[in-house]
Amino acid sequence: MSEPETKKQKLDNTTSEQQQQEQEQEQTTMTTKQLQICTHSGSFHADESLAVFMLRQLSKFSNSKLVRSRNAEDWEKSDIVVDVSGKYDGVKFFDHHQREFTGTFNDHYKTKLSSAGLVFKHFGKDLISEKLQLDKVNHSKEIEFLYDRIYKDFIEAVDANDNGVNKYENQDELIPKFKDRNFQLSSIVANLNPSWDTDPTDSDYDAHFEKASEIMGFAFINFLNYMGKSFLPAKQYVERAFANRFEVDASGSVIVLERFVPWKEHLYAIEKENNAEGSILYVLFADSSNNWRIAAVPVSVSSFDSRKKLPEAWRGLRDDALSEKSGVEGCVFIHAAGFIGGAKTKEGVVALAKKSI
Structure with missing residues (x-):
């Protein structure tokens, strides 16, 4: 090998090492940086309470800071923005209030997504994989099943409630035997908003929002664990009995x-x-x-x-x-x-x- 080639090889190796060090440094910075989640200030609902909870369950956002603001400057400073901004790009902005938005979970569903559905649509598989410790390659079938089933049995109702979708086609013709409105999660969350006669501040709303997110999250994680750790593993017992x-x-x-x-x-x-x-x-x-x-x-x-x-x-x-x-x-x-x-x-x-x- 000639001398010029040897020098070139050394130069290439040095450059490669530098690039690797820069990549490692960048990865470390991303890992240690405190990410920021933003949703709107003031009164809150079940959908963003759950959306924020789900994001916080992901390892990426586990140490995140929550900002509740209607200020565009705070949106731009944040790493992810839910239920506010009038934008949806599936990367940073996850709002559903804009007139042109008509997105659903997939072609099998007709219910328009709320912020909860948007977050679950984009992060649901990661959430299932992390919380249930299911490898995406070896357990892809189980994750796909849970992804659809959890949306259908839990998240879709949150989306429908926030978007004003009636459960029945002819709602006015149904005469209920009892009232269950205040038994529903959405109403429990709504009732957590500070009372108007207390002249609540933004900090009052923020504190109550954390409780709402906790309640929605408890119900969600409980259902996720049931589906992933109880319902899904049960099939093997029924298969053996059938055989x-x-x-x-x-x-x-x-x-x-x-x-x-x-x-x-x-x-x-x-x-x-x-x-x-x-x-x-x-x-x-x-x-x-x-x-x-x-x-x-x-x-x-x-x-x-x-x-x-x-x-x-x-x-x-x-x-x-x-x-x-x-x-x-x-x-x-x-x-x-x-x-x-x-x-x-x-x-x-x-x-x-x-x-x-």
């Missing part, structure tokens, strides 16, 4: 769970995956008192009707009277509506299931 169904009864219409888990939605999905929709009539599992239960499978998740109710002659009976009528020892009860029953042993509920088919 072993012919060991319980030759009809294949009864499954026994190793332990109680949320089973209804998983069962419908597993039946569909196996081209066996509607095949399972009864699900058996141990209850919290170490007795056993027999549940008639509902026709749908929200239905009170069953694919096949427990025999009418048993309904409403208990203990010895039920054991005598059914011919099964150790019975505990059969509900008067015929959708659930119990016995003291696994063998007892298996016998009840076989007699009910």
Whole structure:
């Protein structure tokens, strides 16, 4: 190798080292810099209370400063701005109040997004991955499921409430049996705003906003943990029970769970995956008192009707009277509506299931 080439190589190596040092320094600066979240001052709602909470749960914003302001200078100084500014770019500005904004979560949804929906749309997968410790590569399917499900079952209602979307098409024709407005999270948050007769200051609103964000966040994290740590892992138990169904009864219409888990939605999905929709009539599992239960499978998740109710002659009976009528020892009860029953042993509920088919 010639001398000029050697000098050039040394120069290239020096430049490369300098660039690497600059990149490391830049990364360190980004890591240590306190990022700033901005939302509007004054009265607050459920959507930005939740949006700010979700951002703070991300490692990127875990040490962030919150500024509540309607001042454009504060928006520009901030790293992310939610529910104010009249801008949405999916990077820094996340407002939905501008006339031309019509964004939804995706093509499957019609509800216009609020600041909560916007933040979840852009940061939801990161939030799920970090809070549930799910690697994005190895758990992409689970993250995608939770991403859609959490929006549908939690965030969309926040979006609809903030954008004035009625739950029912013909709202005026529905006559409620009771009032639940103040039982809703959105109303709880709204009622946290300082009372007008106290002449509240910006600092009063700011302090109350923190409580609102805490309440919305508690409900959100509780649901996220349920879906990620309870609901999703339960599917494996239902899958095993479904695979072993012919060991319980030759009809294949009864499954026994190793332990109680949320089973209804998983069962419908597993039946569909196996081209066996509607095949399972009864699900058996141990209850919290170490007795056993027999549940008639509902026709749908929200239905009170069953694919096949427990025999009418048993309904409403208990203990010895039920054991005598059914011919099964150790019975505990059969509900008067015929959708659930119990016995003291696994063998007892298996016998009840076989007699009910």
